[in-house]
Amino acid sequence: MSTTGRRVGRPRAQQRADSGLSAREELLTAAAELFTTRGYAATTTRAVADRAGMRQATMYHYVAGKEDLLAELLESTVTPSLALAGKLLADDATAAEDRLWELCRSDVALLCGGPYNLGALYVLPEVRAERFAGFHRVRDELKGAYGTLLAATRAGAALDEGELALRTDLVFGLIEGVILVRRSGPERPVAAFAAATADAALRIVGARPD
Known part of the structure; x- marks a missing residue:
């Protein structure tokens, strides 16, 4: 997932025009990819945020951290x-x-x-x-x-x-x-x-x- 041209830094509540996903959905998609390809322990919150096209600080407007993402993915x-x-x-x-x-x-x-x-x-x-x-x-x-x-x-x-x-x-x-x-x-x-x-x-x- 390329991050080229994506705006970063501010909390987003709306769906993004380029993916059709909300910010939280983008984070879950990024986490799913990284947790299953790189491994959970080896994946940092910065890596998830980068993959989702946002700054790490912005990520914390939507989730508390990696455990939240993993828990939601498992329950899904x-x-x-x-x-x-x-x-x-x-x-x-x-x-x-x-x-x-x-x-x-x-x-x-x-x-x-x-x-x-x-x-x-x-x-x-x-x-x-x-x-x-x-x-x-x-x-x-x-x-x-x-x-x-x-x-x-x-x-x-x-x-x-x-x-x-x-x-x-x-x-x-x-x-x-x-x-x-x-x-x-x-x-x-x-x-x-x-x-x-x-x-x-x-x-x-x-x-x-x-």
Whole structure:
């Protein structure tokens, strides 16, 4: 992202004509690129501000620092899937197998569909800090939704509590594990990859979509 010709120095509340993004969105985009290419620890706030086309001092009008950016990026990989999970849980007219498959497919498409592999940020040691409790809470809620849908399938209904928890862990681990597979094969078409992963998830459950 070139910074040539960009105005810097004053807080900006309006979208910029050159990118169509607000200042905060530009910072998030810059942080996503730098955190996933240079590494979180190696990226300074100055580097993020420069990439976004603003001075470092201006950046602090929008975010408190790197941790704010990382927290928001992490939550952006989970909250859309949690919203979809809520709709799928409420859809009693559709078979649980189909709803679980769709959640898996959509979740993988979200994790792999952006220009940067944000899921790779999950393994950062910094993410264990209390500042990221919001991300972990939303992620746990999403995992719980996976478990509820899994239990509602015909195969899941036959499992005892321990086996159900194990299958939920395996399915959720498979979905989040796509971040590693994507690293080794970023050229894979996202739609086909997402559907294949959803198929594999239901095989773990012992079910298949109707």
